[in-house]
Amino acid sequence: MPDTSEILVRPACPEDNSALLDLLRRTPQMGSVTLTFERETDFFSGARVACEVPQVLVAERREHPGRLLGMVDIGQRQQYLNGQPCTVKYLHDLRIAAEGRGGRVLAALFRAIATAMQATGSWMEAVILEDNLVPLGIVGRGRSGLPNFYPNGRITTSLLPGRQSRSRADSGLQIRAATAADAQQLQQLWQQASSRQGFPVYQVRDLLEGSPYYQGLRIEDYWLACIGQRAVGVVGVWDQKAFKQTRVARYSPWLAALRRPYNLYSQLFGGLHLPAVGNTFSYLNLHGLSVLNDDPLIFQALLEHVLVHQVQPQQSLVCGFFDDDPLAQVLRPYRRQTLHSRHFLLSYDHDPRPAQARGPRHVEIARL
Template sequence: MRYLIRPATPADDAGILALVDATPQHGRVLLNFERQPAFLHGSGVSCETPELWIAVDEQDTVIAVFNVGCRRVMVNGAARPVRYAHDLRLAPAWRGSTLLVRLFRQLRQILRSGEWMQTVILSDNSASLETVGSGRAGLPVYYPCGEIETSLLFSGARRRAHGYRVTQATPDDLPLMQAWLDEYGPRRQFFPRYALSDLIAGHDYYRGLSVQDFLLAWRGSELVGMTGTWCQKGFKQTRVLRYPFALGGLRHLLNLYSRLRGGLHLPAAGGTLNYRLLHSTLVRDDAPAVLDALLQPLVEQARRDRCALSAGFFLQDPLREAASGYRRQRLASRHFLVSYGQDPRPLLDGRLPYVEVARL
């Protein structure tokens, strides 16, 4: 069968959503990562400038999609546009065909000479990791560049006193918050370049986010840390399509336990999971105690709202220690720099890497 690879347009949104519905994530629990009401809404949060490509068959049905849009991140202390490769979906009937190779050939034409991209792959996604290391003609090289631990935080053993004052951000705090981002963001490799004026203006890159979603940590009158949470359920959903028989029968008991001790609320089959994503986390001297002071009210509020808080860190990040004092579930991922040219890793200096799980 013939197919055409081309840039996606807004008119393709319904076809892309149909492909998403047809490509759930298989495992013990059958999940689907949905993008209702519009696929482009989620793409505009992952990348400041999305670049969606699709493949369509002879009936103009969308059979594949991928995104290699750009977002500004800090590289060696300076903001630069870096592509993020994600949202790859192939219709089941086309898996094992030459379509994937053709998509990568198209990618090679898109990338400039010497350009590299970021991507993240779940550690238990053996199919994708085997493709990465297959050495098939036309595929770029995936250079391993760190491992990421993402934790769903549910509750802490008890509230720990650190001596920091935590406040909810207000519009009056915006100049100080922007100065904080400008000073501490460049100290982290891959930290996003954030302009809070775009947040206030309602830019798509900040969809569903407000100033009140940020928390600030103070020592006396001195700002020492900042983070925020982001509920993205309005444009990105994780839907549970099917439970294994035993888990489905125990779901109500598990939910009762979660209400008492903290945990992820399991919806009925067909429902969606509730969680919030940590973002914009910058702490002076990378002190875990400061982040813990910020996490405590966030985790407590998430527990009251029967949802979980998702926080991700590279394994070498000192702030990862702050998540260890909570009841949690952990998920491992691998971070790659992708290039058709030379290995970009020697170009990076020794700054601690940062992952923004809210934009994966």
């Protein structure tokens, strides 16, 4: 293991907010579109959406405190596993500054992670963009001090432009916004999704009371699919731009030259809008999806309503599914851009996968 004696890893504090925001800006996702995933203007607001109990660790040189070399969040959130509520640690927002690469900062962070895992549980989960697997260099390398990364499925994230419809027949469902009077039905729909591995343990009362875990959401942001008075499906539409942004830092030369004609084409025929360099993408997140018996026709009716009535011009709707989820098939006929990620379970001592029942697994893209 590299010598990490000069690297200090400590819990983040509110005074680190500016340095954390700066680190996110300094660690872009490279590609034909170079992106920065930001949390302006309060990093910790976004952290409280990803996890009910954030645990942010930062790394800095002992002789140069304040200039962050790396960070990671290993917060806790409640999920259903094998039908029962469980506390799961989630490793995310791992960032290593360019001047901190070479192994020491990563090793120091994972030494602190190992201590936390020994104290609170034997495994955690992580979702890593496929494009980041090689740059991060933490999967499948057998590095000393790192946990084992057990592959647990592939996730496809779809960005769907609005104002498109693929409905072939009247579903017979009424789609309407939820109200406080629907709190019990909404809770029941979320409870029935407990059969899906990884579905969050959501409490409507926390939503109504304004918990930071539901920042920016009202009960009216959830859409119910109803048969008569009975709700058989729900999906939320979550605008997170106030605390979570995806900003364009750079386009490759060929894409920069094509951006304006591409946007004109998208405006006329439908497609993803590419903002100018320095601007952010405009998108809404699909959230809290639960449909009776995982019925794809109910999901399609909800999706149709959201795309036609909620997504504005130059906006996209973001949703994600594990590739083996039967509900993922509903997206196939739609125009969309896709990103692919890998889901891992991390452990220092055993493979957690055999203890988890097989079956549809849920991913909440809005909390990644």
